[in-house]
Amino acid sequence: MKISILGAGNMGGAIFNHLYQRREFELALIDPNIDKIWKSLGKSSKLETPLLFRDLLQYTQNLKQQKTILVLAIKPKQLSPLHEEIKVSKNLSFDNFVIVSVVAGISLSTLRKIFKTKNIIRAMPNTPVTVGQGMTGLYFPKNISSKNKDNVLKIFELLGKTLIVNSEKKLHSITALSGSGPAYFFNFYEALLSTGKELGLSKKEILLLVKQTAIGATAMFCEAKEPINILRENVTSKGGTTETALETLNKYEFTEGVLQAVLNAKERSINLGLELNYEIQENTQK
Template structure:
């Protein structure tokens, strides 16, 4: 089966690498800087490259196309101009999976003039195969295309199927932005360790192994985060002292407010982009 990736940034390249490793697909790659990008990767006979989307479409006139859109939102305006050169009948043959943040299914329909559109929201740990992807797949999308989307993103980690497109904004705020929240906590704990006299290397090892071990324990124990937290927290002990201070400093409220801000910003971006791509021309 052929799969085309438009845009070879970090996430597009991660998808390319995992799909190539699987050896299940023939790949088409579309990016203006494709020659420079592929210097990072070994050549593969099952990979064809194109510098723009219109050249790719011309070379694949008679095929049904499975496309993963992995570009930045501001690149969609140029892409829409390229697509305007092709008939609606040709574009209707496209099956599209979009990982473009903030661009709704309705906006994508306006750009691509096809009804077969799936939205995916992966996160950066996908680059190393332990990512989390939220998938919104409208009811009208054929079953085999839904299965294909799951197969693709399961190569990058785990997937969550979303029944409502509105939940994509929640996924964006929780798992899409989530790695940055964890990295911030790791930064803080590492810097605190240095203040205690540890070297940066020592502190970072303590923090990263503790984080990895805690996640592993959570996944394998089948107990809730709250239960596991309580098991570490002895009355009058060091952990309780830290947790009480976190609450006095309103840690829970700060994190909750920040994640709500991320969700609201996602909604606002989606609204802004909808106004651009859904306006009548």
């Protein structure tokens, strides 16, 4: 399978690293800082350099007319300059490509205007893809063949778990829950870590306690047959320490705060999407 990645930053670089380790794909990376990035990825310079390209034009000039999956992993604001690049290279056609966009908020309708093809899939991964524990939401429009669907699924299954949704709009919910989700957990862990001084524990001690508790609680959550409220109730004896702690969280409206945070993130995703798509579609008409 031929897979090319346009944009070798955090997300594109992480996807590349996992695919590269499998040694079963024909990979290409396209990024203006490709030499620096290649060094920072710690790759051997003995590798065939035609794999690496500075821009789309250089890449397409070297491309044989074979079916290729192109993972689009640039920032939303970088799409307008990319559109300019495409417009300049008039002979460039994306007919042989299956484009997988991980660009948050940019709709299929906008992407179709830029690439002039309907062979486009949207994916919403999260940062744990870097450690092979990602969660990726995917939307496949009806025109995508089952072979292309299987190939794209295979990529993201190597990076963690996948969820296929039946409507593009649901990607906003995925963005709010699993896309931003790692930051919610990090924020909670940060709060726990910050209690060290008051508890009279060293940084090293508290780090061990918080990390292992996070791993243990997550393992129980993932493996237990009981629902999560039972797991919580099992740790909470009447009049005990956990009950006191949970009552305090309740006093600060912890659950309502989390719910509102996720709903606000979804609304922000919708609004950002509207702004970005409007801006890019305006530019594509020029």
